[in-house]
Amino acid sequence: MMELIIQLISSACFILGALLILSGGVGILRFPDFFTRMHAAGITETLATSLILIGLMLIAGWGLVLFKLVLILLFIMLTSPTASHALAKSAMHGKLTPIIHNNHSG
Amino acid sequence: MLIMLAIVLLTVMFMALLRALLGPSIYDRILAVNLFGTKTVLLIAVMGFLFGRPEFLDIALVYALINFISVIGVLRYFEYSDNRINGSES
Numbered sequence: 001m002m003e004l005i006i007q008l009i010s011s012a013c014f015i016l017g018a019l020l021i022l023s024g025g026v027g028i029l030r031f032p033d034f035f036t037r038m039h040a041a042g043i044t045e046t047l048a049t050s051l052i053l054i055g056l057m058l059i060a061g062w063g064l065v066l067f068k069l070v071l072i073l074l075f076i077m078l079t080s081p082t083a084s085h086a087l088a089k090s091a092m093h094g095k096l097t098p099i100i101h102n103n104h105s106g
Numbered sequence: 107m108l109i110m111l112a113i114v115l116l117t118v119m120f121m122a123l124l125r126a127l128l129g130p131s132i133y134d135r136i137l138a139v140n141l142f143g144t145k146t147v148l149l150i151a152v153m154g155f156l157f158g159r160p161e162f163l164d165i166a167l168v169y170a171l172i173n174f175i176s177v178i179g180v181l182r183y184f185e186y187s188d189n190r191i192n193g194s195e196s
Contacts (some may be wrong), residue, residue: 034137088184
């Protein structure tokens with residue numbers, strides 16, 4: 001019974017993570033600007049990665065594998081926002097301006 | 107379920123590779139390569155579970171380290187260089 005519940009939660013994590021990753025991929029392919037593309041990639045990256053790794057942890061059970069998965073999760077949670085921040089700062093230094101539409105009246 | 111996850115990861119990696127090939131500016135390419143590297147880490151972990159060999163997680167950990175260091179290094183190189191190769195230079 002417990003095994004089945006854990007399997008179910010892990011499958012839900014996988015499906016949600018796959019959906020988020022797919023939306024990030026579509027966003028990086030179809031958004032018009034560099035900064036919007038970075039938004040699509042950077043937002044979905046952390047949550048989808050943590051969801052998939054949590055699903056793998058639920059499958060893995062206790063042991064060294066769980067420790068390695070926690071280590072990967074910790075490292076990605078630390079480095080992914082750092083890389084996004086460095087990328088945005090470098091693009092702003094590189095005179096890459098975002099598209100700004102002022103369509104609303106006033 | 108793991109097979110579905112691996113297929114989705116491969117699809118997204120293909121999308122990132124497409125963006126890296128046709129991205130207008132150099133930063134688009136770096137962003138796509140960063141995304142590709144993160145998805146590679148996930149794919150290695152999922153493949154390790156799919157083939158029943160979780161020792162692949164060591165490789166995934168090392169790949170995450172190398173990905174981060176390489177992105178920061180390339181960004182440091184392009185941030186302070188004078189002759190930029192911007193496709194969409196305003």
